[in-house]
Amino acid sequence: MIVVLRADATETQISHIVEKAEKLGLKAHISRGVEKTIIGFIGPEDVLRVTPLEVFPGVEQVIPVLAPYRLVSREFKKEPSIVKITEKIQIGGKKIFMMAGPCSIESLEGLRSIAKEVQKAGAAILRGGAFKPRTSPYDFQGLGEEGLKYLKAVGQELGMATITEVMDTRDVELVCRYVDILQLGARNMQNFSLLREIGKSQKPVMLKRGISATIKEWLMSAEYIVANGNFNVLLCERGIRTFETATRNTLDINAISVAKQLAHLPVIVDPSHGTGHWGLVGNAAKAAVAAGCDGLMIEVHDNPEEALSDGPQSLLPAKFESLMAELKKVAQAIDREI
Amino acid sequence: MIVVLRADATETQISHIVEKAEKLGLKAHISRGVEKTIIGFIGPEDVLRVTPLEVFPGVEQVIPVLAPYRLVSREFKKEPSIVKITEKIQIGGKKIFMMAGPCSIESLEGLRSIAKEVQKAGAAILRGGAFKPRTSPYDFQGLGEEGLKYLKAVGQELGMATITEVMDTRDVELVCRYVDILQLGARNMQNFSLLREIGKSQKPVMLKRGISATIKEWLMSAEYIVANGNFNVLLCERGIRTFETATRNTLDINAISVAKQLAHLPVIVDPSHGTGHWGLVGNAAKAAVAAGCDGLMIEVHDNPEEALSDGPQSLLPAKFESLMAELKKVAQAIDREI
């Protein structure tokens, strides 16, 4: 922690700050410059973080030096983590895994049909929403537990792992019974009650980045899960909100590299939400692979005209299949495989 | 709903779209221009909203005409709503109400002492957090139910109404028992499970705008609460996230006017979060009053150096008192009162 003092800070004010810090077990190093004096505090920054040094008289600026996350950081664990879903599906190594399926689960037959298509094309994990976070209270809200049953049935039938979103602390246990991976959606990235509840389970979880969350805040949300005991966290970049309206979201391609430099967790990319339009999904997916992601989540629907949600950004199965062929080549070019 | 067709759209494609819409009970008006053909659909737009016209062949762009919210809109109810908290506190009329108190409830004595100060200065509603949404799992998370008890006790003792945040669907009933107004925080603005749960209660609720929520999305979240039966909604502008880092958030002063033009609900402003620094709170509060808000929520602490949260943006009681005197004059200047 570094404290920059105002030009007019008095000696009494400086002593007051130093005493406070020393009481908390920190050592202070004072550097007096011509224009500014700065104090560096050595020791566990956490104890200072809860002390609002900004309000101490004479303080101009407080600059944290240590990252606020610990357990997810590369400093805590140098090697990249492998998150094991099943024996065959271990995410974070050389192989890039594909999650695909419809936005919402609409019927057992519909789900099965799409699942077969995406599996044939190479997807190992089936996605499908049972609880849908919809902006409008009047839109389709998902089939709930009925949908979870379909997802589990199709997953078992085809031998695919499954992922679905959980939105309510009261549903965590229920959803855990049906699927292999929990999805924590962008809108709930800072729903701390839900993060804690998921942290108490041991179920792998894919944590989507909030629409306006910094990478640091995203990692802090991961830290919530890990600090509660669940280390099986996949990060998922799905586009951020910017001033640009030509796309639904702005896919932050840099976030893949930055998150992997700062944290040891695998990074998945969702080019469907990251673009919002099927015609843009392919290029974004290829870019994500080239940039080093560990998996992709792509929305696929065999009749987007009738999809109950996210039709505009869903790929047709045939399009998904040809994209998979392209993605394999891009993965090879960077010494990965799909 | 207006559909703009691609320049190369065929007659078959146009018929396909028109038929689809007519099946849903809408009438289509086709306007053929030199460069583009557009189709206007007359009828309830809701049925079309769930049909992803964007994916129909030949479609370039789909433009909704009607606002997606209904019950909160000025078209549904022309007159501004008054939200009644108690007989004396009816928000949305000529009088502007002040909510003030500490960010977190830290102790009974501490809360009582601050409450007396803010009441003396003119605040009618006491704020204080018992469940705290903290970015870090290692920071103080609030006193929980113990805090709620203190809040209720002090409120009753001094005759102040009370407001506190609820973060978990499982806590709604509990919190309702202790306070007069629920606060739904910015991070949970699109926690749809929580919105629904709060909608089922009849407790007045202050809905904070999400850090990157458009005004339209904010109103859609209010619609969730109202559509579930609870019309006692206060909107709260508390600053949005932008590229500017000199302030914690960018207070969107225009949002007051826009929200009041589009919806009939009262608008509260939180200049503490809207600035992030006590030295900026006063000017932002005066601006909010001048711009037409119906209430202000301000963090006050008698020892910000020891505050367990949000110390940097908390006012000292004396500063709050002098600000109140200034705010009264600004309110008078625009024919309101505090």
Add this chain to the structure above:
Amino acid sequence: MIVVLRADATETQISHIVEKAEKLGLKAHISRGVEKTIIGFIGPEDVLRVTPLEVFPGVEQVIPVLAPYRLVSREFKKEPSIVKITEKIQIGGKKIFMMAGPCSIESLEGLRSIAKEVQKAGAAILRGGAFKPRTSPYDFQGLGEEGLKYLKAVGQELGMATITEVMDTRDVELVCRYVDILQLGARNMQNFSLLREIGKSQKPVMLKRGISATIKEWLMSAEYIVANGNFNVLLCERGIRTFETATRNTLDINAISVAKQLAHLPVIVDPSHGTGHWGLVGNAAKAAVAAGCDGLMIEVHDNPEEALSDGPQSLLPAKFESLMAELKKVAQAIDREI
């Protein structure tokens, strides 16, 4: 300047950095923590700013301590500056000055007619664009020098000061001959050639904040003008670009207070661009006065339906007149006058 080292930085790397800094005349203070070592450099930060310490081996982060602007800062000059336009118009004191007029100068008669109206309502400075920065090459680009002649003629006839935008280094001298205040538009805030050219004149200049400029960058652009010898700079907040699309721009009301804390220059606010819609201008203007601005620039047109630019955000003269009456009351409430 503070340099935070990587956890694995070696002694050789540390020495390399310290030597480099000492060669530049700075003194290094090293603080070795358990997790991180930091180095504080004492001395003129400018010499280090051009040295990219970020690329030195072992460096994790470089944190500047001193503001990069000097001459515009409160540290350079504690008292707020008064920019003198004429004997009667001295901006930055108790009186708040109004600049009003049409977006574009369209004809001599039109300009005169609007000028009389805004002067009657209390505006001392007449605005009008002769060179218009238009997004489209096909839109009206302004009357050029002919427009400047009209502006000067009307200003002299009515005894009003005048302001107009200059967009091209080659036009600075020309524009200086016709008006009292140069306007440097938001799109040119970092047109450094133009900043330098204006800096060489002694003409008062109003520097609009760029649509996505931080307050720090805005002050750096002011520094360009001042460093070239022209201290007669007015800052102008006119709204920034954010994700919100309900308004043309998001008026950053906090920027008034922040700019006045950091710099000694007067701050003008443009609620016309800051909202983009005439129905929102009034509340934004009142908010700006309450927040402490030193002047307002408002677009007024007597026939917005026929305005060649910015019709939607222009006030009718009658509306401007009634707004002025309200603004006077708000100004009084905070001990200022209009």
Add this chain to the structure above:
Amino acid sequence: MIVVLRADATETQISHIVEKAEKLGLKAHISRGVEKTIIGFIGPEDVLRVTPLEVFPGVEQVIPVLAPYRLVSREFKKEPSIVKITEKIQIGGKKIFMMAGPCSIESLEGLRSIAKEVQKAGAAILRGGAFKPRTSPYDFQGLGEEGLKYLKAVGQELGMATITEVMDTRDVELVCRYVDILQLGARNMQNFSLLREIGKSQKPVMLKRGISATIKEWLMSAEYIVANGNFNVLLCERGIRTFETATRNTLDINAISVAKQLAHLPVIVDPSHGTGHWGLVGNAAKAAVAAGCDGLMIEVHDNPEEALSDGPQSLLPAKFESLMAELKKVAQAIDREI
């Protein structure tokens, strides 16, 4: 152009709007819905664009249907354009071209040395700044014409094409004499005087996207150049400003696909500015190639510690060389070549 009327619009108001449009030579189609009436206008939208229909009584919203750019659009020219720099360098086809070199030209020897390295690695175009847009007036502003001479000399000596930024209308002719491609920087993207001046020359120009420019605005700036007669325009995505501070800019990877769908111009990507840190440049460059760009501009310096600008984001020549090898493989994977 579509006009959405307010629910309370009167017949007189509707007639007033229709008459206005018909006077301008447009035909109006009125669709009366239960809640809203909309009017579609058929004909050249340009004449309406300058008429502020928003201010007509009864109007709620005006929605343009046609893109405001024409000459750069895919509708004007279906085939992608090839911009010819020299016989060997024709940008926009199967081959992806590399522009590389130092941020600033610092000396003849320095430039020559870096140029040889990047040429050996496969770059055909040498970049180097002679006029530098620096945020601070106290930073190195470039060598000016002296730098241009070095650039031309080294380009001729090695048989490389050259590119450099022009910042001032007065310098366009000068810069045209020395280099093969003009660069118009992000900060000047809406410097309309400069766009016009460059449009009058026939020199190929690379137009960088402004830091907060929408794709539509970027294309409008290209339209300025083309409308003035110069069709040799390369677009350059270089990252946009968002709330994320972990990277200098957020590289908008989607912008490549969107720009190429809307316009026929080649798209270059600048991963150096798009990330701001050399450790992130490689992944961003690979992503850009995978996403379909037609060229890359990368900053390379053989001694970043001493670079006078942009050291932190410059690659060492050896790193650039190994990146080139990787980029070639990614290009092959998507049927392009480098």
